[in-house]
Amino acid sequence: MRWIGCQRNIYNSKVREDQYFRRFAQKSLQHVGQYAPIDQQYSQFKTDLTPYLSEVPSVLLRNGAVLWKQAYGRYFSKLGGRPVIHKKHGKQAVWLTSELFKFVPVTDTETGKITGHQLYLGTKKFPVGILMFKAHKDYKLPASLHISIHAGRWHVSFNYDDGIQEPTDKDTTDWLIQFDEAELRKMTAGLDLGVTLPLAGSDYQQFGFSEVQDKRLLAQERHKKCWQRRQARRTKGSAGWVKAKRKVARYQRYGADVRRDVSHKTSC
Incomplete structure (x- = not known):
């Protein structure tokens, strides 16, 4: 857990540093035409106020800076927004x-x-x-x-190279061009994910939960609401509050797992 927190600290520090530089440049006329640096430098964050950063491998901290730069690369490629602060609740990863x-x-x-x-x-x-x-x-x-x-x-x-060469865009286009429009429409199916109805097809097919899954989802929803009420009555940050928070997350995760399982098995 410490490794997760330290890498998140470097990532968030890079985000705040970038926000500071961009805000300062907007208010200073002498910096017109100058832009905030997009680099992987992180040594400036290892100070006397952050001794815990010296208790983990430097490679781990470097990876946090690399993740930030990769996020900015996606922004420049118009695949997403600027990097934002990663919060310490919810799913955590290193x-x-x-x-x-x-x-x-x-x-x-x-x-x-x-x-x-x-x-x-x-x-x-x-x-x-x-x-x-x-x-x-x-x-x-x-x-x-x-x-x-x-x-x-x-x-x-993780992933790895299995040695199988993927077809290029040209190969895919050459394969699809041999079919006419009617054949392409016949071999194509659109699927829409939902909450109440997990999966619906473009041909008006509907795929729902089984009876067992419906019963378990209702039970998990009741348990989740019960623990949400308990969490609301407890002091924030206390051991009981943390326990209730984990219970809520566990019941919430069950519903997500069931929907993912149904959509995966139906679409395969």
Whole structure:
């Protein structure tokens, strides 16, 4: 959790620094034509007021600055807005590069089969520990990964090059051009995600929840509202308030997981 907070601190510091520079440039005529620097420098944030930043690997802090610069790159490419402050509630994640982790498969000494997977986190100077995880399929060693926590559940996610060459835009266009409009309309289906109705198709098909899912969603909604009332009556920041907050997040997560599962299974 400290690594998540320190990387978020660097990201938010870069956001505030950029906001300060841009606001100052707007009010100063002598800075007309000058723009705030878009770089990955972060050493100015390691001061006597932030001793905790010296207790984590510098690579971790660098990754926070890289994430900020990547967000600005998306802004310049018109794929999103400027980087904004990341809050400390909700889903939290940290980006780790290969210097900060190592995969070690767990093998059975008798059969030699792989029975599990271990993820070693940390460096020689800043060791963190071992994280057991469930691999849903075979994988190759990635160059980086994301570790996230949401409503008390941890996730490890990464991607790697599988060696399969993806078709280019020209290849896709050449393949689609062989069909006429009627064939393209017949082989194309539009899907719309909803809340009450999880999935609806362009051909007027509707895909709803099963009876078991409906009952569980109603029960989870009742529990969520109950814990929301308890959270509202408790002192903000207390242990009971934090417990109620986690309960609300857990029940909220269940509904999101069910909707994601239904849409995924229906569209596949």
